[in-house]
Structure formats: C-alpha cells, structure tokens
Amino acid sequence: MITPLEIQNKEFKRGIRGYKEDEVDEFLDQIMIDYEKLYKENIELKDKLEAANHQMDQYKGIEETLKNTLIVAQNAAEDVRANAHKKSELIIQEAESKAKEVIAKAHIEVEDIRNEFESTKKQMQIFKTRFRTLLQSQLDSLIESSDELVEENQDSQTA
Numbered sequence: 149m150i151t152p153l154e155i156q157n158k159e160f161k162r163g164i165r166g167y168k169e170d171e172v173d174e175f176l177d178q179i180m181i182d183y184e185k186l187y188k189e190n191i192e193l194k195d196k197l198e199a200a201n202h203q204m205d206q207y208k209g210i211e212e213t214l215k216n217t218l219i220v221a222q223n224a225a226e227d228v229r230a231n232a233h234k235k236s237e238l239i240i241q242e243a244e245s246k247a248k249e250v251i252a253k254a255h256i257e258v259e260d261i262r263n264e265f266e267s268t269k270k271q272m273q274i275f276k277t278r279f280r281t282l283l284q285s286q287l288d289s290l291i292e293s294s295d296e297l298v299e300e301n302q303d304s305q306t307a
Contacts, residue, residue: 152184 155176162169 150183152180152187155180155183 158176160166160172
C-alpha cells in the first residue's frame, strides 16, 4: 500500500506538452491529505478491530468458563439431589426397621405381661383355695374344740 509520504515525494518526468506543474502538485497535495486521513483512519480501525477481537476472545474465554461452571454446578446439584434422595431412603428404611423392632418388643412385652397376669391369677386362685381350705380346717377345728368344750362342760356339770 502506498504511504502518504510516497505520494508527497513522487516526481514525474517533464514532457513537452505536459500538464501544468502547479495544478498537478496542488492535486497531489490534496490527494496526499485525503489519503493520509484514510491511511490513519485505516490504522485506527485496524487497532480497534484488533482490540475488539482481543476483547471478543476474552469474552469467549469467560463464556466458556461460565459454561463449564454451569455444567459443574448442574452436576453438583444433581449429585446433591441424588445423595439427598439416598439419605432419605436410608432414613425411611431405618425408621421402618426401628418401628418394626419397637412393635415386636411391644408384642413380646404384652405377651410377657399376659403370661405374668395368668400366672398371678392362677397363683391367686391356688392361694384362695388353700386359704379357704386352711380357714375351713381352722373353723372345723374350732367347732370341734368348741363341741368338745361344750361336751366337757356338760359332762362336768352332770358329774
């Protein structure tokens, strides 16, 4: 690409019936000024494009990082959800197992209490029977002793 300095320094050969030198120089000066503006603008635009490309690369890097972070976060959330589900299942199973144990122990205790109650009831029945028998024998013995005393008393009064 031609630089503005090359336009300024360009020399043309003179011919017999050539163009007017002042007009050519003036036109070349005008072209040089316009070309220099375009040249600088082109350089500025290239710099801006390079900066924009650099910034776009940074944004792409950030976007990729955010995508990876999102994937990691989604995976972590899925793991947390799965672990929470497993823990809840284990807690439910443990609770059901403990409930079954408590119910089984309660049934055993109820059966033990029933057996103890039946045993106590039988022992009470035996005690009542023995006590009744003892009282009856004591009553019979008192009656017999009373009868003997009455007889002895009658015998001693008749004698």
